Amino acid sequence: MHKVVETLVARFGDRASVNEDVRNQHGHDESFHEMVPPDIVVYPNSTDEVAEIVSLCAEYRVPVIPFGAGTSLEGHIAAINGGVCVDLSEMNRLIQVNPTDMDVHIEAGITRKTLNRLLGSHGLFFPVDPGADATLGGMVATSASGTNAVRYGTIRDNVLGLKIVLPSGEILETGGRARKSASGYDLTRLLCGSEGTLAIITEVRLKLYGLPEANAVGVCFFDRVVEAVEVAAATIQMGIPVARIELLDDLQIKAVNRYSSLTYEEKPTLFFEFHGSRHSVVEQSERVGEIVKENGGSEFIWSDKQEEKNKLWQARHDAYYASMALRPGCRVWTTDVCVPISRLSECIEATRKDVNEQNIVAPIVGHIGDGNFHLLIVVDTQDKRELEIVSGVNERLVMRALEMGGTITGEHGIGLGKIPYMRLEHGNGVDLMRSIKKAIDPDNIMNPGKILS
Amino acid sequence: MHKVVETLVARFGDRASVNEDVRNQHGHDESFHEMVPPDIVVYPNSTDEVAEIVSLCAEYRVPVIPFGAGTSLEGHIAAINGGVCVDLSEMNRLIQVNPTDMDVHIEAGITRKTLNRLLGSHGLFFPVDPGADATLGGMVATSASGTNAVRYGTIRDNVLGLKIVLPSGEILETGGRARKSASGYDLTRLLCGSEGTLAIITEVRLKLYGLPEANAVGVCFFDRVVEAVEVAAATIQMGIPVARIELLDDLQIKAVNRYSSLTYEEKPTLFFEFHGSRHSVVEQSERVGEIVKENGGSEFIWSDKQEEKNKLWQARHDAYYASMALRPGCRVWTTDVCVPISRLSECIEATRKDVNEQNIVAPIVGHIGDGNFHLLIVVDTQDKRELEIVSGVNERLVMRALEMGGTITGEHGIGLGKIPYMRLEHGNGVDLMRSIKKAIDPDNIMNPGKILS
Numbered sequence: 001m002h003k004v005v006e007t008l009v010a011r012f013g014d015r016a017s018v019n020e021d022v023r024n025q026h027g028h029d030e031s032f033h034e035m036v037p038p039d040i041v042v043y044p045n046s047t048d049e050v051a052e053i054v055s056l057c058a059e060y061r062v063p064v065i066p067f068g069a070g071t072s073l074e075g076h077i078a079a080i081n082g083g084v085c086v087d088l089s090e091m092n093r094l095i096q097v098n099p100t101d102m103d104v105h106i107e108a109g110i111t112r113k114t115l116n117r118l119l120g121s122h123g124l125f126f127p128v129d130p131g132a133d134a135t136l137g138g139m140v141a142t143s144a145s146g147t148n149a150v151r152y153g154t155i156r157d158n159v160l161g162l163k164i165v166l167p168s169g170e171i172l173e174t175g176g177r178a179r180k181s182a183s184g185y186d187l188t189r190l191l192c193g194s195e196g197t198l199a200i201i202t203e204v205r206l207k208l209y210g211l212p213e214a215n216a217v218g219v220c221f222f223d224r225v226v227e228a229v230e231v232a233a234a235t236i237q238m239g240i241p242v243a244r245i246e247l248l249d250d251l252q253i254k255a256v257n258r259y260s261s262l263t264y265e266e267k268p269t270l271f272f273e274f275h276g277s278r279h280s281v282v283e284q285s286e287r288v289g290e291i292v293k294e295n296g297g298s299e300f301i302w303s304d305k306q307e308e309k310n311k312l313w314q315a316r317h318d319a320y321y322a323s324m325a326l327r328p329g330c331r332v333w334t335t336d337v338c339v340p341i342s343r344l345s346e347c348i349e350a351t352r353k354d355v356n357e358q359n360i361v362a363p364i365v366g367h368i369g370d371g372n373f374h375l376l377i378v379v380d381t382q383d384k385r386e387l388e389i390v391s392g393v394n395e396r397l398v399m400r401a402l403e404m405g406g407t408i409t410g411e412h413g414i415g416l417g418k419i420p421y422m423r424l425e426h427g428n429g430v431d432l433m434r435s436i437k438k439a440i441d442p443d444n445i446m447n448p449g450k451i452l453s
Numbered sequence: 454m455h456k457v458v459e460t461l462v463a464r465f466g467d468r469a470s471v472n473e474d475v476r477n478q479h480g481h482d483e484s485f486h487e488m489v490p491p492d493i494v495v496y497p498n499s500t501d502e503v504a505e506i507v508s509l510c511a512e513y514r515v516p517v518i519p520f521g522a523g524t525s526l527e528g529h530i531a532a533i534n535g536g537v538c539v540d541l542s543e544m545n546r547l548i549q550v551n552p553t554d555m556d557v558h559i560e561a562g563i564t565r566k567t568l569n570r571l572l573g574s575h576g577l578f579f580p581v582d583p584g585a586d587a588t589l590g591g592m593v594a595t596s597a598s599g600t601n602a603v604r605y606g607t608i609r610d611n612v613l614g615l616k617i618v619l620p621s622g623e624i625l626e627t628g629g630r631a632r633k634s635a636s637g638y639d640l641t642r643l644l645c646g647s648e649g650t651l652a653i654i655t656e657v658r659l660k661l662y663g664l665p666e667a668n669a670v671g672v673c674f675f676d677r678v679v680e681a682v683e684v685a686a687a688t689i690q691m692g693i694p695v696a697r698i699e700l701l702d703d704l705q706i707k708a709v710n711r712y713s714s715l716t717y718e719e720k721p722t723l724f725f726e727f728h729g730s731r732h733s734v735v736e737q738s739e740r741v742g743e744i745v746k747e748n749g750g751s752e753f754i755w756s757d758k759q760e761e762k763n764k765l766w767q768a769r770h771d772a773y774y775a776s777m778a779l780r781p782g783c784r785v786w787t788t789d790v791c792v793p794i795s796r797l798s799e800c801i802e803a804t805r806k807d808v809n810e811q812n813i814v815a816p817i818v819g820h821i822g823d824g825n826f827h828l829l830i831v832v833d834t835q836d837k838r839e840l841e842i843v844s845g846v847n848e849r850l851v852m853r854a855l856e857m858g859g860t861i862t863g864e865h866g867i868g869l870g871k872i873p874y875m876r877l878e879h880g881n882g883v884d885l886m887r888s889i890k891k892a893i894d895p896d897n898i899m900n901p902g903k904i905l906s
Binding site: 099100101144145156177180181184190192193233237238239241277283340371372404410411413418422428433435436438439451452 | 610631636639
C-alpha cells in the first residue's frame with residue numbers, strides 16, 4: 001500500500017490526497033454506516049488515468065473504491081480493507097447530446113442536476129431522480145431509481161452503454177447507441193448495480209426524454225395508509241401514465257411541515273405528478289381525482305403552477321433531512337424493501353405496528369406505484385440498545401418483504417448493510433454471483449466486501 | 454453419448470425420441486441455416502426433470518440444447534456438436550396470474566399467443582410480440598422484442614424473474630415479484646439473450662399491462678423511405694406514445710399485396726397502432742396525421758374497427774412468408790441491425806442501393822421507432838454464388854450499422870449467424886463474455902458454439 005500511495009502522489013501531484021479530512025470525507029456516505037477512510041484519494045480526469053490507477057492497484061493487489069458524490073445509503077464507499085479511492089468528480093463532461101436520437105454521452109462524474117441543466121436547452125431531460133444530486137456513474141453502479149420510475153423506469157432501463165475499467169486496468173465499452181440490442185450477454189445490465197465490485201464506470205450513454213408539453217401536480221390525504229395504497233394500485237391498473245405517486249405517512253407529513261414550514265394536513269398523503277399534452281394532463285388528474293373520491297380520500301387538489309410544483313417536490317425531497325430533524329444529533333437508517341403492490345398496505349401496516357411497539361421514530365415515504373417504500377428510522381447511533389432495537393425492526397421488515405415475494409432493496413443496493421440478507425433473497429444465486437465476481441475480479445481488488453462478503 | 458441416449462430412453466419412455474424426423478425437426482429453426490439434428494429429443498414436464506437431464510449430460514459432458522417453438526432465426530438450435538435437445542413444449546402451464554400486481558408466473562414452454570388468450574379474461578395482456586408464436590422461454594433466451602417494443606419495451610424490460618437449471622443441474626431462481634430491485638448482480642438480465650449457453654430457463658415471471666380502453670390503427674404511404682423515417686422520428690421526439698410504428702418498403706408492400714390479396718399502394722408505407730383512452734387514441738392519431746402531412750405523406754387513414762386492425766397486422770405478420778413467396782423454393786435470410794434513428798434513413802438507403810446493385814430480392818420491414826429494420830433476403834440456398842452475394846450484402850450492412858453506432862442484432866440474437874461480427878461490435882467485451890461463460894459453464898455443455906465460437 002505504501003508503495004502505491006507514494007507512486008500515486010508522485011504521478012498525480014495535488015490530484016492525489018492523503019489529507020485526513022479528505023480521506024474521512026471519502027470514507028462514508030449519507031447513511032448511519034461507520035466511516036472507514038481510504039489510504040489515499042485520487043482525482044483522475046480521463047478514463048486512461050483511471051486505467052493507470054487501477055493497473056497500479058492490480059499490480060500491488062490493493063483495493064480500489066470508486067467514488068461519485070458520496071450520496072449512497074448502504075456504506076458502499078467505506079474502505080473496509082483500506083485502499084485507493086478513485087473520486088470521479090473531475091470527470092464531469094457532457095461529451096455529446098443527440099437531440100434527434102434523444103440520447104446523451106457523458107462522463108460518469110457528472111451529477112443528475114447538472115446534466116438536466118445542460119439538457120434543458122435541447123428540450124430534453126433525464127428522468128431518473130433518486131432525490132440526492134448523485135453522479136450518473138454512481139446511479140448506474142447502485143441501480144438507482146426514485147420518484148418517477150413508475151413512469152420512466154429505473155436507471156437500468158435507461159442506460160444504453162458504458163465505458164468501464166476492468167480490474168486488470170483494461171478499458172472496455174459495453175452497449176452502444178442502438179435503442180435495443182440482442183447482441184451477446186448484456187454486460188451493461190450486469191454492471192448496473194454492481195456497486196464498483198466488477199469495474200469502474202467512467203462514461204455512460206443514456207436515453208433521454210422530451211420535456212413534457214405540460215405537467216401538473218396533485219395532492220390528497222386519507223384517514224388510513226391502506227386507502228392511499230389502494231388509490232395508487234388502482235391508478236396503475238387503469239394504465240394512467242402518472243409520472244410520480246409518492247406516499248408520505250402522517251409522521252412524515254408532520255416532519256415535513258415542521259422542517260419546511262408547510263401546513264399539509266397531518267394524515268397519510270399522496271403526491272402526484274402528471275406529464276403529457278395539456279389535454280392529457282387534465283384528463284389524467286381528473287381520472288385520479290375520481291379514484292381518490294371512490295376510495296374515501298380528501299378533495300384532490302391539483303395545480304400546474306410552477307411555484308406549487310416546486311413547493312410540493314421540495315417537501316418530498318426534504319423528507320430525509322426533515323426526518324433527521326425530528327431528533328437533532330441522530331442519523332437516519334433507511335430501509336428500502338419493494339413488494340408486490342397487492343401486499344404493500346399489509347406490509348406497511350405490519351411495519352408501522354412494529355415501529356409503534358418498539359417505540360422508535362420512523363416516518364415513511366414510498367414510491368408506491370412500484371411497491372417500494374422507505375422507513376426513515378431516526379436513530380441515536382451512539383446508543384447501542386437503540387441500534388439493536390432498530391436492527392430488529394429492519395430485520396423483521398426484510399423478512400416480511402421476502403415472504404411477500406419482494407426484494408430487500410428496491411433502489412439503494414446492498415453495500416455493507418444488506419449483505420446478511422443476500423442468501424435469504426437469492427439462495428444459491430449468491431454462489432452464481434460469487435463465481436461471476438471471481439471470474440472478473442480474481443484478486444478481489446474492486447470495492448472488496450461489498451454485495452458479497 | 455450412447456450411454457446418455459440409452460439412459461434417457463429408459464427413464465423418459467415415449468417422452469424421449471431418437472426418431473429421425475423428430476430429430477431433424479429439432480435441428481433447425483425458421484432461418485436459412487443448415488439443419489443439424491441432435492442425438493435425442495426429450496420432453497420433460499417439470500423443472501426437476503430438466504435438472505435430471507442436465508445432470509446426466511454434465512456427468513458425460515454431452516451438449517444440452519434447449520428448444521422452445523423453433524422459431525428463432527440465427528441457427529440457435531442446430532446441434533452442431535450433437536447432444537440432447539430439451540424440448541420444453543410440455544412445460545406450458547400458466548402457474549399464477551396476479552391481476553392486482555399485473556404480473557404472471559408461467560412455465561417457459563407456453564407460447565405468447567396461448568398466454569395472451571389466457572390473460573384476456575383478466576383484462577390483461579403481455580405486449581412483447583416478435584411475430585412468430587414463440588415460447589416465452591425462447592423469447593427470454595433470445596432477448597426478443599418486435600412490433601410494439603417502441604411503447605412497451607423489449608422482453609428484457611418486462612421479465613421480473615426466472616427459474617433456471619444451471620450446467621451442473623442445480624436449480625436456481627432469479628429476480629422475484631418486486632417491480633424493481635437493486636439487490637446484487639442482475640442475473641435475470643444476464644440470462645436474457647444468453648441463448649441457452651448459460652442455463653435452461655424453465656419458468657418465467659413477467660410484467661403485464663391492462664388491455665387498453667381503446668385502440669386504433671393508421672396507415673399512410675410516402676414517395677420515399679426517408680420521409681417515412683422522418684415521420685417516425687418526429688413521432689417519437691414529440692413523445693406521442695404510439696404502440697407500434699412499422700415500415701414496409703414498396704417491395705414488401707408488393708409482396709404482401711400479392712400474398713394476402715390486398716390493395717395497398719405499392720410505396721414505402723407506415724403502419725401505426727395507438728393504445729390509450731378513447732380520447733387519447735383520437736388525439737394521438739390526429740397528431741400523427743399532422744406529422745405525416747408536414748412530411749409529404751399520403752392522407753393518413755385510421756380506423757378503430759376490429760376487422761381493419763386484423764387485416765393490417767395480419768399483412769404485417771405475413772411479411773416473412775409473403776417475401777418467401779416472391780421466389781418459391783427459396784429461403785429467407787433475415788438481417789437485424791438496429792441504428793440510432795438519426796442514421797436510419799441513411800442506413801436504409803445505402804442498403805437498398807447495395808441490394809439493387811447486387812440484383813437480389815430483399816424487401817424491408819422495420820420496427821423503425823426503435824431504429825431496427827430487417828432485410829428479408831429471399832435466397833436460393835442451393836446456389837453458392839447467390840449465397841456469397843447475399844453474404845456480402847449482409848456483411849456490408851453489418852459494418853454500416855456498426856459505423857453508425859448501431860448493433861448487429863436488435864432482436865434476433867447471435868446464434869451461429871452473427872458470431873463472425875461479435876468482436877467487431879464488442880471488441881474485448883467478447884473476452885469478458887467468454888470469462889463469464891467459462892465461470893458458469895466450465896465444460897461448455899450448454900448450447901456450445903452459439904454466441905461465442
